[in-house]
Amino acid sequence: MSPRTRMPAVVLALLLSTAALVPAQPARAAVTIPAFYTPPNTLPAADGALIRTEPLPLALSLPGISGPLPGRATRIMYKSTDSTGGPVAITGAYLEPAARWTGGGARPLVVLAPGTMGQGDQCSTSLALQRGLIVGTENNQTTLSVGYEVLAVYRLLAKGIAVVTTDYAGLGTTDRVHTYVNRVDSGHAVLDAARAARALPGTSVTADSRVGLYGYSQGGGAVAAAAELQATYAPEIAVTAGYAGAPPADLTGVVAGIDGSELAGALGWSINGFAQAEPELRPILDAYLTDAGRAVLTRLSTMCVGDAILSYAGKRSSAWTRDGKTLAAVIAAEPALKAFIDDQTIGTRKPSGVIRVATGVFDNLVPHAQARTMAADWCRLGGTVVYDPIVLPWTVSPLLNHFGPLLTDQPTAVDWLTRRLTGTPATSNCASLR
Numbered sequence: 001m002s003p004r005t006r007m008p009a010v011v012l013a014l015l016l017s018t019a020a021l022v023p024a025q026p027a028r029a030a031v032t033i034p035a036f037y038t039p040p041n042t043l044p045a046a047d048g049a050l051i052r053t054e055p056l057p058l059a060l061s062l063p064g065i066s067g068p069l070p071g072r073a074t075r076i077m078y079k080s081t082d083s084t085g086g087p088v089a090i091t092g093a094y095l096e097p098a099a100r101w102t103g104g105g106a107r108p109l110v111v112l113a114p115g116t117m118g119q120g121d122q123c124s125t126s127l128a129l130q131r132g133l134i135v136g137t138e139n140n141q142t143t144l145s146v147g148y149e150v151l152a153v154y155r156l157l158a159k160g161i162a163v164v165t166t167d168y169a170g171l172g173t174t175d176r177v178h179t180y181v182n183r184v185d186s187g188h189a190v191l192d193a194a195r196a197a198r199a200l201p202g203t204s205v206t207a208d209s210r211v212g213l214y215g216y217s218q219g220g221g222a223v224a225a226a227a228e229l230q231a232t233y234a235p236e237i238a239v240t241a242g243y244a245g246a247p248p249a250d251l252t253g254v255v256a257g258i259d260g261s262e263l264a265g266a267l268g269w270s271i272n273g274f275a276q277a278e279p280e281l282r283p284i285l286d287a288y289l290t291d292a293g294r295a296v297l298t299r300l301s302t303m304c305v306g307d308a309i310l311s312y313a314g315k316r317s318s319a320w321t322r323d324g325k326t327l328a329a330v331i332a333a334e335p336a337l338k339a340f341i342d343d344q345t346i347g348t349r350k351p352s353g354v355i356r357v358a359t360g361v362f363d364n365l366v367p368h369a370q371a372r373t374m375a376a377d378w379c380r381l382g383g384t385v386v387y388d389p390i391v392l393p394w395t396v397s398p399l400l401n402h403f404g405p406l407l408t409d410q411p412t413a414v415d416w417l418t419r420r421l422t423g424t425p426a427t428s429n430c431a432s433l434r
Contacts, residue, residue: 048195
């Protein structure tokens, strides 16, 4: 049975918590979304083709001698292909650095894949770059979104590296629900962002620019997926190196880690996203969800990380189902759902470029073990992998155990990626991974 044949049934099960709750069209966001984010009715044929662009004012910008610091930003919308093989419009941002590139050769390009921002369109990284902190109340809902990825973006710009960020499928664009942690959707979004950046006029990126990938958490999974898909989906985008921090490579393990944590709302985003990708799953969801569970999923579909933590920290998915089953138990009980989840696994294909996989050894939100397993599986497939376990003190908070390494490892990750983009090789430590 092909993955495409298995997907519907499987997701149906996963969406057991989301079937009727996921609307055919996304619910209205808690903040008004600019008209730029509404896709046109007809999309270009080519993946990575630009649909529209406009100047993007940055929330944090200073005047410089030759232009704004850290650079000039452009909001972009580009075409990609989703996991069903259909066309999808994706938004993002390209940032041209004010700093010179001193590493030799053409200025390199890094695709930054954002970490978890939420599922409401107002949570998109391109809007966060413009607004910094998004706080608003509409439709009886308060939203709170912090553009934390600006830290990594500005570190890269300070090195003279051009950056393009993706908002992923359905995050920002108003025509569909964001397909959270969907392996193919996110991998394609990353690779097509590189294509779009190359097509953007008036930049210093050229065909000779080395390409790097950077992401943590959801972004780490997107980078890992893109590295696996590059050879077949975007062979002309040669990936020099990538940083995949704390990637959710095995969703079965991640579901168990997130349930009952501060970020329990991410379970709803996963379910909503799977239902968006595979509408046939919705009837299966109905068999498990209570009316209250459906209401939770609908509400989560318009939330950002901040509001989800405030509203659902510590909640368990068992409260959403009729028989009290957790989402992990539902997945185990439904072969179709398990098959869909298995198809999302990252680590089954050789990655392109050298990839640094870093994960906190005490990360129990996006469990350390499953990320390390992905790195080891890549090694067995002949990939060039640098595995780096991050040791920080254990805390009682899974959220801190997960986001601590994001901050402490970021300078190292940016420096490591910069060296690869100068042409300095990295030595794989696959021999240390069993």
